[in-house]
Amino acid sequence: MDEPLTAPRKRRSGGRAGHATRRGTAAIEQMPWRLPVNRDRPTEPLSEESVARVHEATMRLLEDIGIEFLHPEAVEILRKAGATVNGENVRMGRDMVMHYVRLAPDHFTITPRNPDRQITIGKGHILFGNVSSPPNYYDLEIGSKVAGNREQCRNLLKLTQYFNCIHFAGGYPVEPVDLHASVRHLDVLYDKLTLCDKVVHAYSLGPERVEDVMEMVRIAGGLTHKDFDATPRMYTNINSTSPLKHDWPMLDGWMRLARRRQALVVTPFTLAGAMAPVTMAGAVVQSLAEGLAAVVLAQIISPGVPCVIGTFTSNVDMKSGAPAFGTPEYMRATQMTGQMARFYGLPLRSSGTCAANIPDGQAMWETEHSLWAAIQSGTHMVYHAAGWLEGGLVASPEKFIMDCEVLQQMQRYMEPEIWDTSDDALALDTIAEVGPHGHFFGTQHTQDRYTTAFYQPFLSDWKNFEAWEAAGAVWTPERAHTTFKRILDDFEAPPMDEGIREELQAFVARRKSEGGAPTDF
Numbered sequence: 001m002d003e004p005l006t007a008p009r010k011r012r013s014g015g016r017a018g019h020a021t022r023r024g025t026a027a028i029e030q031m032p033w034r035l036p037v038n039r040d041r042p043t044e045p046l047s048e049e050s051v052a053r054v055h056e057a058t059m060r061l062l063e064d065i066g067i068e069f070l071h072p073e074a075v076e077i078l079r080k081a082g083a084t085v086n087g088e089n090v091r092m093g094r095d096m097v098m099h100y101v102r103l104a105p106d107h108f109t110i111t112p113r114n115p116d117r118q119i120t121i122g123k124g125h126i127l128f129g130n131v132s133s134p135p136n137y138y139d140l141e142i143g144s145k146v147a148g149n150r151e152q153c154r155n156l157l158k159l160t161q162y163f164n165c166i167h168f169a170g171g172y173p174v175e176p177v178d179l180h181a182s183v184r185h186l187d188v189l190y191d192k193l194t195l196c197d198k199v200v201h202a203y204s205l206g207p208e209r210v211e212d213v214m215e216m217v218r219i220a221g222g223l224t225h226k227d228f229d230a231t232p233r234m235y236t237n238i239n240s241t242s243p244l245k246h247d248w249p250m251l252d253g254w255m256r257l258a259r260r261r262q263a264l265v266v267t268p269f270t271l272a273g274a275m276a277p278v279t280m281a282g283a284v285v286q287s288l289a290e291g292l293a294a295v296v297l298a299q300i301i302s303p304g305v306p307c308v309i310g311t312f313t314s315n316v317d318m319k320s321g322a323p324a325f326g327t328p329e330y331m332r333a334t335q336m337t338g339q340m341a342r343f344y345g346l347p348l349r350s351s352g353t354c355a356a357n358i359p360d361g362q363a364m365w366e367t368e369h370s371l372w373a374a375i376q377s378g379t380h381m382v383y384h385a386a387g388w389l390e391g392g393l394v395a396s397p398e399k400f401i402m403d404c405e406v407l408q409q410m411q412r413y414m415e416p417e418i419w420d421t422s423d424d425a426l427a428l429d430t431i432a433e434v435g436p437h438g439h440f441f442g443t444q445h446t447q448d449r450y451t452t453a454f455y456q457p458f459l460s461d462w463k464n465f466e467a468w469e470a471a472g473a474v475w476t477p478e479r480a481h482t483t484f485k486r487i488l489d490d491f492e493a494p495p496m497d498e499g500i501r502e503e504l505q506a507f508v509a510r511r512k513s514e515g516g517a518p519t520d521f
Contacts, residue, residue, distance in 0.1 A: 028458035028483060030404075033164040035119060036411045038126040043376035044339045045332055051343055054285055054336070059094040061289040066091035067244050071251040074297055081300045090293070097292055100299040106345045108306035110168075110232040110263050113221040114197035114494065119167050121263070121308060121380050122347040126414070128407055130160040131387030132171035132201070134395040138358065140481045145357075145394055148174035152395075154191050156387060158491045159400050159484070161196040163386070165407040168199040170237070170383055174395040182516035185209045186216075186508045193220040193504065197494040204236045204253020208517035214260060219503050220496070228260065232306055235263035237349070237383070239312070240290040242268050242275035251297075258298040258305050265349050265381065266294040267310025271323055272333075274316045280333045283313045288340055295346065308381055310349035311337035323391045325353035326366025331373040338377030350374045352385040352403065353392070359399040359477045363389060367399075368406055375410065401480035405459040412455040459483060 046054065066089045069075050075085055081100075084091040107122025119127055137148045156173035160166050172188050179187050185203065192200050193216060202213035218228040236257050238250035257264055268290040270276035276283035288309070295307045313333035317324050324330070334350050341348040353370045356363035367388070374382045384392065385407060387400035412418075430445040440446050446453075459479055461468055468474075474482075 028486070029456050030164055030458060031408050031411060033117075034411070035125050035127060035167065036414050037124045038375055038378065038414055039124070039416060040375065040414075042338055042342070042378040043335045045335050046339050051339060054281065054288070054340060055343060057281075057285045058288045058292065058340075059097065061285060062092045062097055062293060063094060064091065065244070067240075067246065067290060067293040069246050069251060069293075069297075070241075071246070071248045071255075074246070074251045074255065077255075077300055078297060081296075092293065092296060097296055100296040100303075101292060101344050101346070103299045103303045104295055104307040104346055105304060107347065108232060108263065110199045110235060111221075112197060112199045112233065113193065113217075113496075117167075117198045119199055121306070125380055126375060126382065127167040127380065128165060128352075128382045128385035129168045129170040130156065130166055130173050131384050131392075131395045131400065132173060133175060134173075134388070134390075134393055135175045135177065136390075136394045137174045138389060138394050138396045139484070140398055140477060145390075147177045148172075148395065149178040150176040150187065150191070152176070153188060154195060155484075155488060156395060156397060156400065157192055157195045158488060159386075159397060159404075161198065161494065162487050162491060163404045163407075165404055165411055166198070166386060168201070168381075169196050170201050171203055173387060180516075181519045183512050185212060186511055186516060189213055189216050190504055190508050193217070194496060194501065195493050200234050202234060202236045202253065202257070204238050204250040204257075206249050206517055207252055207256065210236070210253040210256045212511055212517070214257070214262070216504060216507060219507060220500060222497070222500055230261070232261065232263040235265060237265040237267055237310065238294065240266070240268040240294070242270045242290060243286060244290065246290070246294060251294075254294060254298065255301055258301045261302060261305055263306045263308070264294075264298050265308040265310050266291045267312050267349060267383075270313045272313065272315045272329065273318060274321065274323075276313065278315075280313070280315075280329050280336070284311075284333055284336050284340070287311060287313050287337065292344070307346060308349045309337070309341050309344065309346045310383075311377075312351060313337065314353070323355060325355050325391060326369040328369075331369055331376070334370070334373040334377045334379070338379060342378065347380040348378060349381040349383060350377060350379040351383040351388075353388060355391050357390050357394070359389065359396050359402055359480065363399060364402060364406070367403060371406065371410060375414075397484040398477045398480040401459060401483050402476060405457055409455055409457075 068088045069090050078090050079085040082096050109118055109120050111118045136145045137152045138145050153174050153176040160169045202210050217234045236253050238254050241247045268287040270283045270287040272278050272283040276286045291309045298305050298307050311334050314325050314330040338348050352367050354363045354366035386403035387395050389396050389399055430443050
């Protein structure tokens with residue numbers, strides 16, 4: 001029912017990114033791999049006075065109220081550095097906080113097993129990652145929400161690798177609950193490292209998981225321990241247990257990666273009206289305090305280790321208590337946090353989110369609101385940019401495909417040639433040639449540029465109603481499902497040295513024989 005897709009482009013690195021064929025039809029069009037730079041001036045809703053007030057409130061929270069650290073070693077490290085400790089409650093003076101926060105770099109790189117996929121966090125870049133951590137899965141073929149499994153996880157990893165607009169592979173794109181929790185990380189990281197060659201992530205869920213993932217990333221990169229520790233090769237993301245707590249498993253992983261100089265992202269999950277004050281300013285202050293406290297800990301352990309401050313501040317539906325995403329409040333909270341991240345000199349992480357249950361109009365407008373908030377806020381690292389549904393409880397391949405169309409358009413929006421004002425771009429000679437009675441289709445100026453002048457979608461359907469109806473009246477999620485199947489049929493994993501693959505397999509087998517990781521903390 002769909003029209004034939006456009007001709008394939010030159011094959012790019014990492015499997016068939018940008019090149020797919022199926023029964024003689026050609027690949028979807030996608031933009032080449034690149035690290036987009038956001039050249040727009042950030043939206044800054046806070047006045048200079050308001051920035052000072054938010055900072056003052058954040059410092060007072062850290063000084064007078066404190067954050068609970070549910071990890072004795074973390075508490076002792078902070079005490080020795082000058083914090084005031086009362087049991088698990090840790091209070092930090094603002095001089096201490098600002099001293100250590102200033103040690104964190106404002107940009108850094110992460111180099112995965114394929115060095116051509118190295119990413120830069122900061123320096124104006126805005127990078128996008130896949131959906132991470134939903135326990136459930138939905139696609140049009142199944143037609144309902146189901147618990148995730150390994151096959152679905154692998155398929156979403158293939159999409160993560162395939163799309164050039166996805167720059168890093170976050171956590172499990174869907175939780176494969178058919179794998180026992182003690183060994184799940186081993187199987188999923190093996191799949192991730194063999195199906196993808198992009199930057200990967202480790203869940204901070206206990207020592208064994210973190211250590212296993214670091215070792216598997218080291219093996220996959222063919223690195224010595226010294227080489228692995230010399231520069232970031234992976235990252236973790238931790239969430240505070242809002243309000244005002246950091247729990248043991250996440251702190252433990254945070255400290256382990258800090259000691260090995262790997263990248264660290266801290267993202268308080270502050271839902272205004274539930275785990276944070278109902279006002280967005282209060283929720284942002286709490287989020288900043290929880291995040292900065294973790295940054296201080298990392299810098300004490302390993303001065304200069306890369307840290308990213310994350311925002312996941314949104315609101316709840318006050319009628320039901322359910323989380324809401326992509327709301328006006330979410331957008332403003334993201335912009336406010338971006339303004340404060342620049343004040344503290346830290347890179348920023350935000351997310352592409354929605355509360356919709358299926359890949360419908362609500363899913364797309366809420367996600368696009370949150371993605372535009374990422375651009376407006378100066379975000380450097382966007383989690384969950386493709387595939388997220390139901391407040392993070394569901395992953396969907398159709399939504400993944402639809403989101404990638406949006407991401408490509410946003411990345412095209414950021415390309416500077418669109419606002420080129422050279423003599424050639426101003427085109428006065430061509431305007432004079434056409435005059436008031438002609439058209440521009442046949443001019444040499446147009447002929448030289450028509451194939452690359454405008455963004456060409458791979459999923460959007462620009463036919464009029466009659467042509468769309470004659471072609472089968474295929475709705476967007478259905479077209480996305482067809483594209484998903486086409487990509488799976490064509491997918492080729494990126495190359496990996498067979499000796500490295502065998503070493504990974506042996507490591508996984510050994511750790512499984514040892515019992516993997518404990519499932520209680």
